[in-house]
Amino acid sequence: MVSNLSMVIFICALVAIIAFVIWSVRSKRMHLLHKLYLCLAVCYAIWIIPLIGIRFTSPDNKAMMFFWDCLMQPGGVLSPPIYLCIAIVFIYGYEKMTRGLKALFIVPVLTILISWTNPLHHLQYQVFSTVRSEIVFGPYVIVGGICSYACLMAAIIVVARFALKNRSVLYLKQSLLLAVSGLCPLVVSIIATFSRMEIPITATPMSFMIPLILNGIAIYQLHLLDIRPIANRHILDWISDGYLVVSDKGLVISYNRRFASLFASEYGIAENRYLGDCVREEDISKKTAIYNMITAIEASREANSTISYEQAVTSQEEDGVQKSYYVTDVSPLVLNDKIAGFVVLFKDVTQLKKSMRQLQDSQERMMEQERLAFLGQMIGGLAHNLKTPIMGISGCISAVEALVDECEESLTDSQVTEEDYREIYGEMREWFQKMRESSAYMSDIITAIKGQAANVNTDEDSTFTIDEMLKRSMLLMRHELLSGGCRMVTEYDQTKEITLRGDINNLIQVLDNLLSNAIYAQKQAGGGDITVKIDYDEESLHISVKDRGPGVSPNVKDRLFKAMVTSKGTMGTGLGLYISSAVVRGKFGGIMWHEDNPEGGAVFGISIPRNLVHISNVVKKKEGGAN
Numbered sequence: 001m002v003s004n005l006s007m008v009i010f011i012c013a014l015v016a017i018i019a020f021v022i023w024s025v026r027s028k029r030m031h032l033l034h035k036l037y038l039c040l041a042v043c044y045a046i047w048i049i050p051l052i053g054i055r056f057t058s059p060d061n062k063a064m065m066f067f068w069d070c071l072m073q074p075g076g077v078l079s080p081p082i083y084l085c086i087a088i089v090f091i092y093g094y095e096k097m098t099r100g101l102k103a104l105f106i107v108p109v110l111t112i113l114i115s116w117t118n119p120l121h122h123l124q125y126q127v128f129s130t131v132r133s134e135i136v137f138g139p140y141v142i143v144g145g146i147c148s149y150a151c152l153m154a155a156i157i158v159v160a161r162f163a164l165k166n167r168s169v170l171y172l173k174q175s176l177l178l179a180v181s182g183l184c185p186l187v188v189s190i191i192a193t194f195s196r197m198e199i200p201i202t203a204t205p206m207s208f209m210i211p212l213i214l215n216g217i218a219i220y221q222l223h224l225l226d227i228r229p230i231a232n233r234h235i236l237d238w239i240s241d242g243y244l245v246v247s248d249k250g251l252v253i254s255y256n257r258r259f260a261s262l263f264a265s266e267y268g269i270a271e272n273r274y275l276g277d278c279v280r281e282e283d284i285s286k287k288t289a290i291y292n293m294i295t296a297i298e299a300s301r302e303a304n305s306t307i308s309y310e311q312a313v314t315s316q317e318e319d320g321v322q323k324s325y326y327v328t329d330v331s332p333l334v335l336n337d338k339i340a341g342f343v344v345l346f347k348d349v350t351q352l353k354k355s356m357r358q359l360q361d362s363q364e365r366m367m368e369q370e371r372l373a374f375l376g377q378m379i380g381g382l383a384h385n386l387k388t389p390i391m392g393i394s395g396c397i398s399a400v401e402a403l404v405d406e407c408e409e410s411l412t413d414s415q416v417t418e419e420d421y422r423e424i425y426g427e428m429r430e431w432f433q434k435m436r437e438s439s440a441y442m443s444d445i446i447t448a449i450k451g452q453a454a455n456v457n458t459d460e461d462s463t464f465t466i467d468e469m470l471k472r473s474m475l476l477m478r479h480e481l482l483s484g485g486c487r488m489v490t491e492y493d494q495t496k497e498i499t500l501r502g503d504i505n506n507l508i509q510v511l512d513n514l515l516s517n518a519i520y521a522q523k524q525a526g527g528g529d530i531t532v533k534i535d536y537d538e539e540s541l542h543i544s545v546k547d548r549g550p551g552v553s554p555n556v557k558d559r560l561f562k563a564m565v566t567s568k569g570t571m572g573t574g575l576g577l578y579i580s581s582a583v584v585r586g587k588f589g590g591i592m593w594h595e596d597n598p599e600g601g602a603v604f605g606i607s608i609p610r611n612l613v614h615i616s617n618v619v620k621k622k623e624g625g626a627n
Helices: 004-026 032-055 062-092 099-103 106-116 140-165 169-194 203-221 228-237 257-267 281-286 289-303 350-409 418-453 466-483 504-523 576-588
Strands: 125-127 242-247 252-255 307-317 320-335 338-348 462-465 486-491 496-502 528-536 540-546 591-596 602-609 613-617
Touching: 004 032, 004 203, 032 062, 032 203, 062 099, 062 106, 062 140, 062 169, 062 203, 106 140, 140 169, 169 203, 242 257, 252 257, 257 289, 257 338, 281 289, 289 307, 289 320, 289 338, 320 350, 350 418, 462 466, 466 486, 466 496, 466 504, 466 528, 486 504, 496 504, 496 576, 504 528, 504 540, 504 576, 504 602, 576 591, 576 602
Parallel strands: 486 528
Antiparallel strands: 242 252, 242 338, 307 320, 320 338, 462 496, 496 613, 528 540, 540 602, 591 602
16 A cells, blocks of 8 residues: 555655754744745654554454544644635735634634544535545535645645746745645546545655645745735835845845946846855945945845945946936835845936935025126225225325425424424324224225135135124115115124124125115115024024015015015016025025014014123123233
8 A cells, every 4th residue: 555665755745844843943033924835744754654564464453443543633624724824815915814814724623623523424425435436425525625625726826926927036946846846646536536536545655745835935046935925016016117025134135226326237146146245245244235224224124124325336338437326215124023134125216316405506606696796896896895995095195295395395494393293293193093994994994805706616614703704784875774774783782792604704794695686675665774683492593684664565465475476567687585585495494584663664683592692791891900
């Protein structure tokens, strides 16, 4: 009944299964797929142990033969539903047995109970015999057979459909192994049940050795894990130009063509190969794409969260070397509160970066245009501002020359005393002092103009005071204030010294723009005071400019600082507030705001975070002292 060759094969298989069970028990962590395969191996061992016993039992001892047959039943009837569970878990990535999977074992367990109690009802065997032609099956055999065949056929169909939908090379290999492994025992079982051929009792167990071997290859050699379907759903939720799926141990599970063209071909990345094996010495020293990828995966493992970074990729195109940029997201795939693998997504942001660069260049050009326009408006005022002190210095020089001539003419005059000369020298000193004051005034104007003439993109990160800013702004806007019949009035606590960190020229440009708008608005109301107010709270320093003009039209309030709007007609560009808002945001991390003046007119303000501001008490200088 059991040949010597079959005996040797079964003993070798039993030894291999025992070794596999011991190795599996010692494993620290097993996925559900591994546990099911372990159960399949144990069932096969339970199946072949009675066959070994039959080899040493006389065929005439029917009671002992029936006992061996009862012991074989669990292995034979449980193997098909376990095989179907392996296929379903492979497809859907379950980590726990669902109610549906557990329901597959209802009929097999009932079959085992009926087989063990057959002498009481004869539902399994009406006549039991060790000879195939003498066996008369009971009515329940059809139920058990249909259940086994259905499980095997369902597993084959499910795996085949999955292979057709997912045309990955690794999927095809695994699906082919699973399908073939189920097809062999299905064919043998049908022949053994419905054919009149004299088939040995070892045929069906032998046929199930094929699924055991092929499933083992698919699971442990091709690393058939239960994270791929979850990874597929994860990737479908993210629209990306490239993706890579790796196991928790860094084994490459799957990737698409875009990833293959970007990284796989260059670094030798392939399915069923560990990512760490693809790293070279130069990759670590140069921190290449694959090194960054592995580092991000380890960081994602430690943080158990998504890690994002930007990756630049240089490729050789027909028109030269091209540089592309990708935002890379590394996300852990968590199953049963444990990380089972990672999905790495690559999103092409090259065009986005180009668009942002173009937008930034356009904004810089607009800011430069506004700066030049502002400087152009100041040319007339600059000429007037410099003309007055120059004429003053010229008058002082003429007066000094007259005094010098007077001294020369009186050298031979005996009536001119020493006191007269001292009086002349005193007048000369007074004229020299006026020349120094005019020169200092011109120097201040030149310093202010020089600062505003600097490129708007030049950052001079330094510390400056509010007083210094107001002084320079007053000098630059003096002519425009006088021309508009306006006067700049400041309101702030002069017992406090307020210093800011940043580029003073940028803030002066913003303040001058607000003053220019206020002068234009107030000129329409006949001029008057324009109030510059400085105050602060726990969060921000506030600089506001208040006028009493006609105010801001309601139809443009919502567009202030967001679009280029102007109320000056052809005399305005609409860039002023727009650029000023960009400068305040980009250079000082602050905001611009607007509100209506209760007294009529408008109030425009700047709010700068307090972390850039230092406020202290003014230290008064002591009077007197050494000269």
